[in-house]
Amino acid sequence: MSDTGIRTYAEENRTETAERTENTEDxxxxxxxxxxxKTDTEHxxxxxxxxxxxxxxxxIDRGPEWxxxxxxxxxxKSRVGAxxxxxxxxxxxxxxxxxxxxxxxxxxxxNRQRRKMQRLRTWNERFRTRDSKERNLKQALGEIERMASALGLPENVRETASVIYxxxxxxxxxPGRSIEGVATAALYAAARQAGVPRSLDEVERVSRVDKMELTRTYRYIIRELNLEVKPADPESYVPRFISDLDLTDEVERRARDLIEAARExxxxxxxSPVGLAAAAVYAAALLCNRKVTQNEVSEVADISEVTIRNRYKELLEAGEIATA
Known part of the structure; x- marks a missing residue:
């Protein structure tokens, strides 16, 4: 290779190296x-x-002071824990x-150490719940966790329900009310506050109290604690119904449009917002040529087929008025 070729090859290598350096060090x-x-951590x-x-x-130095x-x-020296x-x-x-x-x-x-550890667990459990208030709280929070898991509620809803309780x-x-009733009412209120509501029938199914006690305790808790809970929006139920029925995003958008037209x-x-949401999903599926029956929608939403038939006709009429 000639001297000119060697210089050209070296210059091309230097150019490529400089370009890679500029790209990685912008x-x-x-x-x-x-x-x-370079970073001067001292100053x-x-x-x-x-x-x-x-x-x-x-x-800001976000490291430890030690x-x-x-x-x-x-x-x-570390003081970080759970x-x-x-x-x-x-x-x-x-x-x-x-x-x-x-x-x-x-x-x-x-065997001797196992017996010793079992005694230590017993005493540790007694020390963790030293009075009736802590025992009450432990039972209620366990109930909230159980119901939230059964309903598929996220962690922020469980945290809010625990604060309400x-x-x-x-x-x-x-006093005068059951632990299960107040825990269920707190979870129902937290779900509505977070925008992921569940119907009373769904909550009653996983709870240990009936619907009458749940509604009575819920109204009492809302009134006494001055909780701000907006009326349930039918649109908040639509994504869950769409997911359970394995429908498309197009059906979800159409269902939201029907609900908005009905609101206007x-x-x-x-x-009932649950009935309106189920009817909107059923009507939107028909408009988008998706095969879904009233029975399938009623099982997902836990409402009767009669309610779906009555509501979806009203929604279609409202949609026709909005587009006219």
């Missing part, structure tokens, strides 16, 4: 001279390593003794 280069930036600044330009200042020089010292949660009666601050009868090395405990317990609203026509007032 963020970490100095805006003035293009040199590499909280980001400066250029060549010209000394201060690019960022007064940066120093550690080995892993043992780091574990000893986050507190309102879904546990002690907010997760107490210690649990594991149920596995094994030591730190994974070896099985002897704690407020009711602190304000002495439980004043058809929604005084009618």
């Amino acid at each position: 963020v970490a280069t100095c805006p003035e001279c293009g040199a590499r930036l 909280g600044e980001t400066v250029c390593s060549e010209c000394g330009l201060v690019v960022e200042e007064d940066e 120093r550690a020089f080995d892993s043992a010292e780091k574990d000893e 986050p507190t949660t309102n879904m546990m009666h002690d907010k997760g601050l107490s210690t649990n003794i594991g149920w596995q009868d094994k030591d730190a090395y994974g070896n099985q405990l002897s 704690r407020r009711a317990l602190d304000e002495n609203l439980l 026509a004043g058809v929604l007032s005084g009618k």
Whole structure:
């Protein structure tokens, strides 16, 4: 290869290397001279390593205020633990003794050690619930967790329901009412506040109280705690029904349009939001040429087929008025 060819090959390599460097260091280069930036953790600044330009200042040090020089010292000084949660009666601050009868090395405990650990678990459980209020709270929060899991409610709803129950317990609203009733009412209110409501029939199915006690306790809790709960919107039920029936996004959009048209026509007032949502899904499926029966929709929404027939005709009439 000639000298000219060697120089050309070397220049092309340098050009490609420079382009790769520029592409990978767009963020970490100095805006003035293009040199590499470095972080000065002592002064909280980001400066250029060549010209000394201060690019960022007064940066927040998000690390610990202590120093550690080995892993043992780091574990000893660290104060980080599990986050507190309102879904546990002690907010997760107490210690649990594991149920596995094994030591730190994974070896099985002897019979004498197992009996000792069982006694320790018993005493630990007694110390965690020292009075009737904590026992009440433990039972109620366990009930909320059980019902929320059965209804498929997210964690933020469970957290809100736990806070509502704690407020009711602190304000002495439980005398004369069952723990299960107040826990169910708190979960029902939390689901409506979070925009993922469940119907009374669905909640009653997983609860240990009947619908009459649930509605009575719910009204009492809402009134005494001054909770702001908006009326249930039929549109909030539509995504769940669409998912359970395995329908398309087009059907969901059409169902929302039907509900909006009915709202403008004043058809929604005084009618069950669950029935309206189910009827809107059924009507939208028919308009989109999707095969779904009234029986399938009624099973998903847990309402009668008669309600679907009556409501979907009203929705179609309101939709025709809106498009006329």
